Amino acid sequence: MTYASPVLIGYDYWRQRRDQRxxxxxxxxxxxxxxxxxxxxxxxxxxxxxxxxxxxxQSDDVEIDIFDYHGDIxxxxxxxxxxxxxxxxxxNPLVLNPDPHYGGVRRAINDVxxxxxxxxxQLGTNQEAVLRNLLLDAYALKGISPSNPATWYxxxxxxxxxxxxxxxxxxxxxxxxxxTLQDVTTLARRKLKALWMGIEDKDxxxxxxxxxxxxxxxxxxxxxxxxxxxSQASSDMELAQLESKLGSIKTKALEGFxxxxxxxxxxxxxxxxxxxxxxxxxxxxxxxxxxxxxxxxFNSNPPPFGNARIRRYNIKPLAQSEDELLMFVHFRLQAxxxxxxxxxxxxxxxxxxxxxxxxxxxxxxxRDNPINIIANQMRKFGLAxxxxxxxxxxxxxxxxxxxxxxxxxxxxxxxxxxxxxxxxIDPKMLRFMQPQQTGAVRLTxxxxxxxxxxxxxxxxxxxxx
Ligand SMILES: Nc1ncnc2c1ncn2[C@@H]1O[C@H](COP(=O)(O)OP(=O)(O)O)[C@@H](O)[C@H]1O
Ligand SMILES: [Mg+2]
Numbered sequence: 001m002t003y004a005s006p007v008l009i010g011y012d013y014w015r016q017r018r019d020q021r022x023x024x025x026x027x028x029x030x031x032x033x034x035x036x037x038x039x040x041x042x043x044x045x046x047x048x049x050x051x052x053x054x055x056x057x058q059s060d061d062v063e064i065d066i067f068d069y070h071g072d073i074x075x076x077x078x079x080x081x082x083x084x085x086x087x088x089x090x091x092n093p094l095v096l097n098p099d100p101h102y103g104g105v106r107r108a109i110n111d112v113x114x115x116x117x118x119x120x121x122q123l124g125t126n127q128e129a130v131l132r133n134l135l136l137d138a139y140a141l142k143g144i145s146p147s148n149p150a151t152w153y154x155x156x157x158x159x160x161x162x163x164x165x166x167x168x169x170x171x172x173x174x175x176x177x178x179x180t181l182q183d184v185t186t187l188a189r190r191k192l193k194a195l196w197m198g199i200e201d202k203d204x205x206x207x208x209x210x211x212x213x214x215x216x217x218x219x220x221x222x223x224x225x226x227x228x229x230x231s232q233a234s235s236d237m238e239l240a241q242l243e244s245k246l247g248s249i250k251t252k253a254l255e256g257f258x259x260x261x262x263x264x265x266x267x268x269x270x271x272x273x274x275x276x277x278x279x280x281x282x283x284x285x286x287x288x289x290x291x292x293x294x295x296x297x298f299n300s301n302p303p304p305f306g307n308a309r310i311r312r313y314n315i316k317p318l319a320q321s322e323d324e325l326l327m328f329v330h331f332r333l334q335a336x337x338x339x340x341x342x343x344x345x346x347x348x349x350x351x352x353x354x355x356x357x358x359x360x361x362x363x364x365x366x367r368d369n370p371i372n373i374i375a376n377q378m379r380k381f382g383l384a385x386x387x388x389x390x391x392x393x394x395x396x397x398x399x400x401x402x403x404x405x406x407x408x409x410x411x412x413x414x415x416x417x418x419x420x421x422x423x424x425i426d427p428k429m430l431r432f433m434q435p436q437q438t439g440a441v442r443l444t445x446x447x448x449x450x451x452x453x454x455x456x457x458x459x460x461x462x463x464x465x
Contacts, residue, residue: 004029004350007057009407009441010455022465025441025455027057032404033444035350035384036375040392040419041409046436047388048072050407051355054386055310058353064310065336066355067329071316073357079308083328084317088159088296089303093331094138095178097338098152105146107338109135114368115330116288119323126281127288134188134285138179141187154178159300181298185289192282204260211253218246295321297328322361329362333370337378346382359387360394372398391415393422406442408452410435425452 006028015023029035039050048070055064055075066073068080083089093112097103109132116123116131123131136146144151157165157177165173194209222242229239292298295318305311313332318325333354340352354374356362363371374385375398385399391411392400400406400422410433411419420427429452433439437457444450459465 004059004062005057006030007053010439010457011459013438013454013456016456016460016463020460020463022459022463024465025443025453027054027405027441027443029057029059029350031443031445033446034379034402034404035353036399036403037384037386037405037407038392038395038399038403039386039388039407039409040390040394040411041388041439042390042412042415042435044435045409045411047357047409050409051357051386051388054405055353055355059350060309062309062350063352064355065332065352066310066312067332067357068312068314068355069316069319069325069358069361071314073312073355075310075312077308078310078312079305080312080314081303081305082314082317083297083303085294085296086317088299089301090295090297090299090328091302091331091335092156092178092180092300093298094135094180094184095156095300096144096152096154097335097342098149099338099342100149100152102338102341104149104152105136105139105144111331111334115327115334118330118364118366118369119326121288121323124281126278127285130281130285134184134191138184138187141183142175142177142179144179156302157300158302162300178300180300181289181293185286185293188282188286188289192279192286195279195282204256208253208256208260211249211256215246215249215253218242218249222246292324292327295324295328297324298331326361329356330370333374337370337373337383340378340381340383343381345380348380349382350384351382352384354383354385356385356387357389359389363387363389363394363396363399365396365398369396372396375399375402391419393418397422404444406452408440409433410439423452429454 006026009025009027012023012025015021037054039047039054041047051073052075055066058064064075064078066075066078081087081089093115094108096105096108112135113123113128113131117128139146142154144154155177159180162174162177162180165177190209190213193212194205197209197212222239225239225242297318303313315325315328318328336352336354343351356371359371363369366372371385371387374383375396378384387395387399389395392406392408393415395403406423408419408430411430416427416430420430429440432454438454439457440452440454442450442452
């Protein structure tokens with residue numbers, strides 16, 4: 001193992017100006033109070049350059065997850081996976097962490113709801129309640145109960161594997177795998193049908209719905225056969241069989257429906273259903289779920305990272321879908337936080353570093369934002385964050401307060417005042433920075449009061465060292 005190596009940031013600016021000396025300023029993780037790093041600057045200022053420097057300066061036993069928004073953070077030894085609607089690589093957000101203390105159904109459901117809540121299209125109170133119930137039901141159908149950790153272990157199957165199980169009608173096998181967003185959508189559609197028919201999806205109502213589903217399915221396949229028959233003569237026998245099957249299913253559905261009507265007691269069953277879920281709310285949830293599925297980011301298709309130590313998520317193709325991207329990154333961060341907590345405390349050693357470019361999209365001041373959780377609570381679990389953005393004002397207060405390293409590069413004048421206010425520094429310091437020539441760095445060393453130091457990135461050959 002090679003240890004973290006100090007990185008040369010540059011030379012003290014005032015030493016060069018006043019004393020004609022090149023006094024090197026090093027970033028030395030061994031000396032720093034913590035491993036969080038913030039890099040800010042306008043585009044072209046060198047953020048990506050410095051991300052690479054800091055990543056390469058890490059000890060070679062540190063795992064690194066790079067969320068590469070621009071697709072330009074190339075690092076030697078990194079395994080890169082492209083995330084797009086075409087590759088469809090993604091993580092199933094319904095996979096549970098089975099740890100009784102850090103995992104479970106309620107946390108997973110809260111993660112989904114929190115992540116959606118941070119997008120530009122937040123959930124209304126009714127939508128949130130409906131989604132929560134749908135998710136609970138989707139877990140319940142797999143025998144997974146929020147109150148029983150023994151039921152939290154399931155297999156993580158890929159979309160293709162799940163498809164095979166369905167084709168083989170392996171219902172027992174299907175119960176062994178976690179539910180997916182597809183399952184939730186299917187369930188939601190079924191509830192919608194129930195609402196249209198005024199039937200509750202339980203007991204007798206459920207049998208009626210199943211019969212109705214089956215009727216629709218056979219009817220559709222009968223129509224398909226009829227179309228095919230018009231072009232290529234296939235057996236009339238088959239058609240006749242389907243027709244008679246349809247007839248018997250129809251009778252069954254009618255019988256079920258009759259029983260249901262006869263057993264209705266209060267006459268308010270329909271109102272009850274409507275009271276809890278309106279068709280509009282349910283339909284809006286279905287649309288949301290389908291949009292999420294379309295991005296592929298939340299499908300069960302694990303990206304081929306293998307055992308790579310440095311994992312680079314190339315998310316450039318998704319840069320336009322900001323809401324989905326925000327959810328994806330927050331889900332990953334939540335999962336990473338849980339993984340590291342489960343591994344236990346690290347004794348102050350850095351075990352894993354998350355790199356986030358264009359951080360404006362992902363930061364806010366709420367306590368449940370995973371960025372703030374990492375900034376405030378994950379030091380003892382060996383997890384740190386390196387983020388880069390156009391201005392320090394795009395990083396949360398919690399992050400700025402805790403970052404052991406802050407590197408300010410040339411900043412657009414429109415950002416000067418906001419950044420100076422947030423950092424409680426003189427805006428003059430921000431004005432002097434020249435692209436790729438000068439910057440400022442704040443290194444919080446153990447037991448020292450942090451101060452910004454102006455640095456020149458270039459050595460002056462004629463000066464003393
Ligand atoms: N300190 C530096 N030393 C050498 N080259 C640099 C330095 N900073 C930036 N560059 C170069 O400037 C260009 C733009 O930098 P980049 O890191 O992509 O900017 P940003 O990510 O802030 O948009 C790149 O070609 C990069 O290699
Ligand atoms: Mg960049």
